[in-house]
Amino acid sequence: MQNVKGTYDFFGKEQELRKKVQTVLQEVFELCDFDGMDSTILNELDLLSSKYAGGDEIIKEMYQLTDQGERSLGLRYDLTIPFAKVIALNPGIELPYKRYEMGKVFRDGPVKRGRLREFLQCDVDIVGIDGPEAEAELMQIAAEVFKRLNVPIALRWNNRQFLGEILEAIGVPSAEKLSVMLTLDKIAKIGTDGVIKELADKGLEPQVTTAITELIPLNDPTAEQLADRYGITNSKGSLEVQALQELIYKLGLKQICTFDPFLSRGLSFYTGTVYEIFDASGSFTSSLGGGGRYDVIIGKLVGREDVPYPTVGISFGMESIMEMLKSRPIETKVPIAIVIPIGLRTIPDVLRTAAELRANDIRTGLDTSRRKLKKSLAAAASKGIRYVILIGEDETAEGKVRLKDMKETTEVVLSLEEAVFLIQKNTQ
The missing domain is CATH 3.40.50.800 (Anticodon-binding domain)
Known part of the structure; x- marks a missing residue:
């Protein structure tokens, strides 16, 4: 008898620590006036595999099943799509609406430290606010959560719209922009040489590939420098970056939040700001959380792409946080x-x-x-x-x-x- 690969039972001191982390998260979420939610684990396969959902890579990792009525179903692979479904099915919800949810999700993907096949996600989302104050509030929440957990963090952020405008200025065809973004996002994993090789395999024009490879070695360029270099100072993405950057400075988040022009995250539904959280010491390399803005999913799910549902969220990686905290001494509660x-x-x-x-x-x-x-x-x-x-x-x-x-x-x-x-x- 053994557990399914990538699944674990938690008890004793480890479960005590998990509950402590969840309590910290819930306290911060509720302190910031977010409502709790429990969405369905089991969903229609058409919803989870929709072109508006997670993209081809995540679909490959989805657990699929058929019920006795021969309906095609799937286990949720994140909390975002079920949340979008709730908003789409309940048009009477007053906006802006702020929710949090902590629940199990399932992915049939590779298993490694901090990455399991059955794992707990802890999400907060805001729907109905299209300004940068929504992203800034979620950054504040992340800062407070990890402050209470005594974990110094580095929050890297970017804007997909802005990165797309840069690639467009370089000459990347619209059909290839997302693919190129996802390749650039892998720099930390596969290195510059690996990125260049992937770009070469995409069949881009030689001058376009050259222009992208010239972008990679730039030494931590600011958004302003990139906007000037590619002539997009007043573009939509550039203005969004400037507005959020100003808020970050005014809120005292500059030491934690760093602009990263190559960050785009793996899921295809992000439309603007994206961010990812890491251990500031660098001793633990896996992501501790991440998220971004996804303004079009809900409207598409209800068949009304003209209806604005500006939405932004952040997810805290419970398993990664646990892997990091387990190396610390665990204070065990004892009876009085x-x-x-x-x-x-x-x-x-x-x-x-x-x-x-x-x-x-x-x-x-x-x-x-x-x-x-x-x-x-x-x-x-x-x-x-x-x-x-x-x-x-x-x-x-x-x-x-x-x-x-x-x-x-x-x-x-x-x-x-x-x-x-x-x-x-x-x-x-």
Whole structure:
């Protein structure tokens, strides 16, 4: 018996850390007034494989199945397309609408560190705002999330419209622009030589390939320098870049957010700004999250491309974040108190005692292992549990509990109400 490749069960300390990260994400999302959502895992295949969805590469990794009614279905490979479906099916939703969702997605792709076949995505999206303030707010959210996780980040960003205008000025045919963008996006993975080889295989005019290869070695060019070089200072993409850059400076995000003229991300539906998050130290190379603007998907899904649904989102890569955090010491939560029965007849009182402690927000464990008391006490001490409550037949008869303070090495017999008061007083 074994798990399917690329799938894992999570428990113990690792699950505790996963829940901690999810709690941080949810707290930040709700602090910023985003509504929670649960979209469907199972979807119509036509929706997931639509030309408006993720593109050919992602379709190859989609899990497909047929139900008993011989309907063609698929498991969601991200949270974006199901979200777009929700907006398309519910035209009464008041815009702008801001949502977050944390849920499992599935991709039959290569398995490596931080990349699984069943994994958790954590998304936030804003639909109904076409200005750069939407992108800037999501950048602020990313900065706050990783600040709370104590992870220094570098957020690289670009604008696909702007990059497309540069390629157009160079002479790249419209039909090849997306393909060239995706090749340029691979510079960090396959290097300059690999990019040049891919470009050569596209059948572009020699002068066009030469112009692109001359673009690659430029030393961290700014958007302004590129706009001047290619004569697109007042183009749509250039103006969008300038507007977002100004916001980044004014919001104090300049140290985190860096313009990257070759970033375009893999999914085909992005229409403007795109961004990707990395570990600033460089010790962990996989992406920690990413996203961008996708203004046309929803309108196309409802068959109304003339209806504007400006939308921007960001996804946090839970598995990558976990891989990075697992190398750090994990603080394990331990009970404040543990209740131990002395004899089987006291079990009902032990359970009632534990319930009363928990009702007073005291994290309480039970030790009903029936091992020797000496071993139970040693186990409690080794875990750092401060209070042990012992209940034997004498305590049950008197309506009392025996409270051991493992830190102060004291032991008293008192009522349960007095024990609750004492524990709360010493642990607040």
